[in-house]
Amino acid sequence: MTNLGRGGQSSPHTYSYPQTRQGRRASDKLALVKNKPSGPYVFEGDIDGLVAELQPTIPLYVIRPDILARQAQAFVQGFCGTTMYAVKVNPDKHVVQALYKAGIRAFDVASIEEVRLVRRLAPKGAMYFMHPVKAREAIAEAYFMHGVRNFVLDTKDELHKILQETAYAPDLTLIVRLAVKGEDAIFALSDKFGAGVQDVADLLAMARPVAAKIGVTFHVGSQCMDPAAYRRALQMAQEAVHLSGVKIDVVDVGGGFPVSYPDMEPVSLQTYFTEIERALNACGFAGCEHFCEPGRALVAEAGSMVARVELRKGNMLYLNDGTYGGLFDAGKQFNFRFGTRRVGKEPGEGGTAFCFSGPTCDSVDMMKGPFMLPDDVNEGDWIEIKGMGAYSYSVRSNFNGFGRSATVFLKETK
Ligand SMILES: Cc1ncc(COP(=O)(O)O)c(C=O)c1O
Known part of the structure; x- marks a missing residue:
């Protein structure tokens, strides 16, 4: 049998990995990192x-924490409302803490694990449970144990679930997700979630009497290369609100803000912010609370x-x-x-x-x-x-x- 081992071992059965002093030091340091x-x-x-x-x-x-801080500041200062971080995009505890330190005080959470994580890492952070299909236990724990008051939905069944599991709480913010075409994005996100314009209108009308605040949200798709996609989505939201006949309090333009990759150079974030602010005003949403939910653009x-x-x-x-x-x-x-x-x-x-x-x-x-x-x-x-x-x-x-x-x-x- 050929001896393919390294480190001069005498038998093929007793493989001894070469332990240089440098090798040992390097692996010790990696263990220290972990x-x-x-x-x-x-x-x-x-x-x-x-x-x-x-x-x-x-x-x-x-x-690089300096880049995290730079991106957080770009959103905090440039976006005309509150920026929440979409935790799913990178839930590393040090990343979440660095963003909090850099001024991000609101978090889009998708699961009860993310709710618990944010509560632990950023006890004063506000949470928005933005997954349109939630486990009943997750809704109840989020509301009663972690102070979550903001929930998204895109069906009547989910609305009932939220109301039942929060014992018909009087202080809910219920946000209805609209499906929009993701044609300007590299990763479309409306195949699975989001209701059509008429269904959003019906859900808003149903949510109005049972919620403290109601609102609309959408996701234009991740790495969205055209700022005008937000305007088109806001025009659909405007139509849904008009059809519903009720007044809304919250507009959340979701995530989707792009970053540079090879052969992909988006226009500046500020161009997106300007387009969104103009569209919010033009669609009659100037008096609402505004939110965005970036992930990629904050951390990539x-x-x-x-x-x-x-x-x-x-x-x-x-x-x-x-x-x-x-x-x-x-x-x-x-x-x-x-x-x-x-x-x-x-x-x-x-x-x-x-x-x-x-x-x-x-x-x-x-x-x-x-x-x-x-x-x-x-x-x-x-x-x-x-x-x-x-x-x-x-x-x-x-x-x-x-x-x-x-x-x-x-x-x-x-
Ligand atoms: C509801 C929701 N909000 C925000 C994001 C973050 O999107 P992006 O990384 O494109 O900013 C996602 C991504 O999946 C999402 O599902």
Whole structure:
């Protein structure tokens, strides 16, 4: 039998992993990152220095708190109302706390787990339960134990459920979700949720007498590239309110605000805010409370993920993360491309097109990209994948035992 082992072991049955002093130190530090009891593990410097220090053997999320704060401020100052953070987009506790510190005081929660998380991390934060289909126990616990008063719905049955589980509470804000076309967005979000204009009108009329406040919401789809999509959605909301014959108190324009990705350069956030404010006024909603629910635009650009190349086969790189981990959007359903860079060796993005394979045994776990990297990328190189602050950490699964990751906050020094 050929001895394929490393580290000079004498028998194929007693494999001894080479324990260099440097290797031990690096894995000790990664354990420290993962087990830090309070506050994020903060590194001062740049990603290359961080990776040299930690030599991460599992996917490493690198979050830049300065960018989180910048994006939070852009919404707090630029949007004509209250900005709630859509927690599902990145529920990392340090991310939620950093956004709170940066001025985000309201949270869009989708499940009772997110309700509990926000209550723990931001005890004074306001919560909006924006999932149109909620478990009865979740409604009751949210209302009676965590002070949640704001609930979304898109059917009569959900309205009854909310009323029953809150014991017909007199202090509810009930927000009706309208379905809008997601044609300007990369990820449409109205196939599953949202009612048509006439149904929204009927639900508003039903909710009016039983709620302290009522309102309308919609989601134009995630990574919405056209600000005018919000105007068109608000015009539909206006029609629904007109048909209902009742007065509303709240208009929530949802999420969807885009960020830059390869070959995708949206117009500025301010252009979106200006378009929305004009449309709110033109549609007769100036006197309402205004909300938006961004996720991606608050957190995507703040995060990178560092993955390691485990093997190269032609122009296919086998990484230690994939579509069952933090790279779902790069998989076969969306074929989304992210910016990539080899860590450490030389500046520049690289001019050769690669595709990726994730670590699981499933053929779905492949990403065609193309991802641009230097031609000589090989096993042991680390790749920075950009724009990973959103919909990455939150969608990780443990399929094939590859779910682990670590998170570090990076204070960049230039
Ligand atoms: C109800 C709701 N609000 C807000 C968001 C966040 O959207 P985005 O990340 O596009 O801003 C989502 C995303 O799924 C959502 O379902």
